[in-house]
Amino acid sequence: MSNNPNDCSICGEIRSRSFSEELQRVYGVGCRICAETEDFIALPTVSPLVTGHMLIFPKRHVPSLTVLPPDHIRTLTELATHIVSLVSSETSAGYVFEHGVLEDGNGSCGITHAHLHIIPLQFEIATEVTRQASLSFPPQRVDSLESVLSRHPQPESPYLLFGESLSAIRFTAAPSIPSQLMRRLIATQIGKLDWNWRNYTGVEEFQRTINKIGRMIVCPA
Numbered sequence: 001m002s003n004n005p006n007d008c009s010i011c012g013e014i015r016s017r018s019f020s021e022e023l024q025r026v027y028g029v030g031c032r033i034c035a036e037t038e039d040f041i042a043l044p045t046v047s048p049l050v051t052g053h054m055l056i057f058p059k060r061h062v063p064s065l066t067v068l069p070p071d072h073i074r075t076l077t078e079l080a081t082h083i084v085s086l087v088s089s090e091t092s093a094g095y096v097f098e099h100g101v102l103e104d105g106n107g108s109c110g111i112t113h114a115h116l117h118i119i120p121l122q123f124e125i126a127t128e129v130t131r132q133a134s135l136s137f138p139p140q141r142v143d144s145l146e147s148v149l150s151r152h153p154q155p156e157s158p159y160l161l162f163g164e165s166l167s168a169i170r171f172t173a174a175p176s177i178p179s180q181l182m183r184r185l186i187a188t189q190i191g192k193l194d195w196n197w198r199n200y201t202g203v204e205e206f207q208r209t210i211n212k213i214g215r216m217i218v219c220p221a
Helices: 009-016 021-027 070-087 123-136 145-151 181-190 203-213
Strands: 040-044 054-058 092-100 116-122 141-143 159-165 168-173
Touching (some): 021 203, 040 203, 054 070, 070 116, 092 123, 092 181, 116 181, 123 159, 123 181, 145 168, 159 181
Antiparallel strands (some): 054 116, 092 159, 141 168, 159 168
């Protein structure tokens, strides 16, 4: 996918406030934005792995969240905290991850517009996902989401953020990170065969997520 904002499907969705016609046919909604601030939108991902699988996108076209200014990072953390509270429960954590890429899009998993995943996982599954990810990509730092993003310079290679809590996010940069690594790890742990977001699966989970989160804005019909 191009790193040019004019070619970015997410930038187009933010401007038009409308799902693409193809995805409208698949998922049955014209607008999927559930929450919005001046600088961010939150919406259910296509091909959700579970009900409640959400994404937060900055409105500004950037390849990774580490390049955001400090005030945007604070707003992102506040919105992420709110989304986590909506999707988690007494038995599940709001698991958080990002696959950050470079300015030229190198290391991309297909979307070069930065985005943070928030996905509810049972506590034991969340712990195992973190363990598995840490085996392949040992954390170079563990801190709160805001601290990791604010205090880490833009890396010279792709990176992973992951963790069961916004207060304990693992950060690791690496020359090569497999596409959709975290989706695959999570899918394996929950017994889901299809982890690829490009296959446009999980229609029921998508629609249940819209209903679960509700809308904090009014989308055009």
